[in-house]
Amino acid sequence: xxxxxxxxxxxxxxxxxxxxxxxxxLSQDKSSIEFDLRALANYSLDINQCFRLAKVIKKTQKDKxxxxxxxxxxxxxxxxxxxFMLSPVLVSTAARYGVSLRVYEAPYGQVMQTALSDISAFDxxxxxxxxxxxxxxxxxxxxxxxxxxxxxxxxxxxIDYLDSIRIHLREKYNAPxxxxxxxxxxESLFGSLDSQVVNSSRQFINLLNSLLTDKISxxxxxxxxxxxxxxxxxxxxxxxxxxxxLTKFPFSYDFLPIYSEYVCxxxxxxxxxxxxxxxxxxxxxxxxxxxxxxxxxxxxxxxGDAIGEAYLSVQKTALQLHDRGIVLAVCSKNEDxxxxxxxxxxxxxxxxxxxxxxxxxxxxxxxxxxxxISKKLNLGLESIVFLDDNPVERDFxxxxxxxxxxxxxxxxxxxxxxTLLAAGYxxxxxxxxxxxxxxxxxxLNMKRTLLKEKAVNLDHYLESLNxxxxxxxxxxxxxxxxxxxxxxxxxxxxxxxxxNERDVFDFLDSNRxxxxxxxxTDIFGDSGMVGVIICIKECDEWYVDTWVMxxxxxxxxxxxxxxxxxVSKAKSENISRIIGDYIPTDRNKIVKYLYRDLGFxxxxxxxxxxxxxxxxxxxxKGMTKHQIEVN
Numbered sequence: 001x002x003x004x005x006x007x008x009x010x011x012x013x014x015x016x017x018x019x020x021x022x023x024x025x026l027s028q029d030k031s032s033i034e035f036d037l038r039a040l041a042n043y044s045l046d047i048n049q050c051f052r053l054a055k056v057i058k059k060t061q062k063d064k065x066x067x068x069x070x071x072x073x074x075x076x077x078x079x080x081x082x083x084f085m086l087s088p089v090l091v092s093t094a095a096r097y098g099v100s101l102r103v104y105e106a107p108y109g110q111v112m113q114t115a116l117s118d119i120s121a122f123d124x125x126x127x128x129x130x131x132x133x134x135x136x137x138x139x140x141x142x143x144x145x146x147x148x149x150x151x152x153x154x155x156x157x158x159i160d161y162l163d164s165i166r167i168h169l170r171e172k173y174n175a176p177x178x179x180x181x182x183x184x185x186x187e188s189l190f191g192s193l194d195s196q197v198v199n200s201s202r203q204f205i206n207l208l209n210s211l212l213t214d215k216i217s218x219x220x221x222x223x224x225x226x227x228x229x230x231x232x233x234x235x236x237x238x239x240x241x242x243x244x245x246l247t248k249f250p251f252s253y254d255f256l257p258i259y260s261e262y263v264c265x266x267x268x269x270x271x272x273x274x275x276x277x278x279x280x281x282x283x284x285x286x287x288x289x290x291x292x293x294x295x296x297x298x299x300x301x302x303x304g305d306a307i308g309e310a311y312l313s314v315q316k317t318a319l320q321l322h323d324r325g326i327v328l329a330v331c332s333k334n335e336d337x338x339x340x341x342x343x344x345x346x347x348x349x350x351x352x353x354x355x356x357x358x359x360x361x362x363x364x365x366x367x368x369x370x371x372x373i374s375k376k377l378n379l380g381l382e383s384i385v386f387l388d389d390n391p392v393e394r395d396f397x398x399x400x401x402x403x404x405x406x407x408x409x410x411x412x413x414x415x416x417x418x419t420l421l422a423a424g425y426x427x428x429x430x431x432x433x434x435x436x437x438x439x440x441x442x443x444l445n446m447k448r449t450l451l452k453e454k455a456v457n458l459d460h461y462l463e464s465l466n467x468x469x470x471x472x473x474x475x476x477x478x479x480x481x482x483x484x485x486x487x488x489x490x491x492x493x494x495x496x497x498x499x500n501e502r503d504v505f506d507f508l509d510s511n512r513x514x515x516x517x518x519x520x521t522d523i524f525g526d527s528g529m530v531g532v533i534i535c536i537k538e539c540d541e542w543y544v545d546t547w548v549m550x551x552x553x554x555x556x557x558x559x560x561x562x563x564x565x566x567v568s569k570a571k572s573e574n575i576s577r578i579i580g581d582y583i584p585t586d587r588n589k590i591v592k593y594l595y596r597d598l599g600f601x602x603x604x605x606x607x608x609x610x611x612x613x614x615x616x617x618x619x620x621k622g623m624t625k626h627q628i629e630v631n
Contacts, residue, residue: 531553
């Protein structure tokens with residue numbers, strides 16, 4: 001169980017027996033290929049199945065219309081090892097995350113040449129990221145004689161080498177780098193003393209990984225923690241010396257799926273696709289037994305009992321996720337008042353009602369209730385994970401709402417928490433104070449919803465919130481949250497342009513751009529940064545390059561207040577008009593008429609999909625009332 005959880009990705013369901021036949025049919029009949037390819041990617045596939053799936057995906061990518069709802073992503077790979085076996089598994093894994101991945105490999109072993117020479121390894125390709133897959137065999141230290149117990153410069157040389165590659169690749173290809181930590185060797189020269197002896201393998205790799213992760217944390221680049229993957233599966237399993245000697249591939253083929261998982265999780269997080277909500281079943285998921293049948297004293301939970309401690313670990317994990325910003329909800333087939341009894345009265349319950357944003361216990365089917373929870377939280381289905389011990393319920397939700405992630409769970413509840421975390425649904429590339437408070441903000445949104453239901457009308461409700469907005473230009477402190485908002489906001493996003501950290505610093509430092517970061521508070525609390533505006537200044541016009549708002553504040557007319565400030569600032573700089581494009585996607589229909597409602601006039605169609613709008617700054621016609629005090 002321990003090894004197969006990661007080797008076979010056992011949180012994913014087993015592929016159907018007709019997997020190969022289905023794939024063959026899809027390659028011949030492309031009427032529903034886009035949906036079906038992603039569905040097939042959601043199984044626990046072996047390497048051969050990954051290769052077959054990737055072959056069909058690559059063939060389909062040539063017809064852009066067939067994969068239009070998947071996010072296109074171009075990934076370059078530079079490595080001191082061979083990468084030809086890696087690319088197909090990355091492509092098939094990315095499809096599970098809703099990403100149409102194209103992989104471009106630099107020549108084997110040509111790391112420095114790719115970064116520094118005039119010859120481009122990626123001619124004609126606009127890369128979205130570069131995976132720098134260098135292991136310890138590709139470091140300068142590997143070429144130096146070992147001086148055990150003596151301080152040398154090899155660690156500094158290795159860090160400088162990696163940093164030089166990273167910086168030059170970024171500048172040359174204008175794309176962020178995904179670096180990786182180095183796995184340890186499975187054997188040691190000094191045994192238990194290995195981590196203490198200067199220049200021993202373990203001491204060197206420990207220090208290298210620590211320095212590398214610290215450096216990357218202060219840049220706009222990303223990291224895949226290969227060292228952790230290798231230690232989870234076991235270093236003796238990870239390293240395959242025969243394979244390395246034959247093919248120069250750095251680890252066992254058995255772990256291509258989990259390595260690809262980790263890389264695609266980072267890519268998914270870069271694209272704002274990380275999950276944000278965990279919906280929990282109750283009976284035999286958070287406690288052993290059925291509360292309606294067994295009663296408060298009959299359910300099993302708590303210390304001193306192996307099964308009770310297993311369920312306690314599920315609650316502890318859920319609470320830790322909540323504390324890092326993941327919103328929690330309950331979806332249970334139960335009577336509401338009975339389902340709440342353990343939360344209120346069981347002394348060993350770690351989770352309390354106050355930790356749950358939406359508590360949904362009734363006798364409706366779970367797919368219907370999950371859709372209701374999604375609506376109440378104002379979160380897309382791709383943001384949700386559903387944890388349930390019942391295989392029938394899991395299968396029903398998967399088939400009814402395929403965008404919701406539903407991990408397979410083993411029979412033994414001792415592995416529930418491990419399986420949930422191993423699946424990596426909540427991967428993040430940044431973590432801030434705003435992230436910590438996100439779960440609380442969704443619960444506060446529920447209070448706002450209840451207040452709205454009691455209000456006489458919308459104006460009365462908005463006035464009762466006593467909202468206050470703070471709007472200011474971009475600053476260094478807000479950069480990471482700004483990047484996060486731009487990457488994750490899909491509904492209120494007029495162009496869905498994605499800007500990385502480097503771009504945001506450019507906007508911050510240049511007089512060519514007008515920027516706003518927007519924060520909002522009300523009677524229930526602080527929602528943090530919820531809006532971003534980026535305008536390009538062109539003579540006497542401003543062009544709205546980016547306008548995004550968090551889904552947590554939609555429907556509160558904040559956009560009117562933002563636009564009022566935008567017009568005021570434009571007037572102060574003698575700007576004659578503001579221009580904006582609306583580029584439609586499957587998820588931003590909510591802003592289709594935003595410019596029209598703000599008083600813009602439609603100028604023309606930019607192409608067959610997008611439209612261009614302009615606003616005369618000297619005319620405020622079309623501005624609607626807003627109930628927000630602006631600081």
